Amino acid sequence: MIFGLTYGQVFPIVSNIANLGNAYLPDLFNINHWLLIAFLALLSAYLFYILNKTGEPRADRMKG
Secondary structure (H helix, E strand, O other), rough: OHHHHHHHHHHHHHHHHOOOOOHHHHHHHOOHHHHHHHHHHHHHHHHHHHHHHOOOOHHHHHHO
């Protein structure tokens, strides 16, 4: 019901934001694509490192 009532006001705003055409992240941020690739690779490696460290069980919670 809320979607139907607000559609007329919200849709034009969302449509203007989404209608960027063929836009790529390096173009949007005006940076070299290799710099973006390196940043995302480092960010992914860091997140995997954090997940690996937080996923290890603590010694006081291990059974046996």
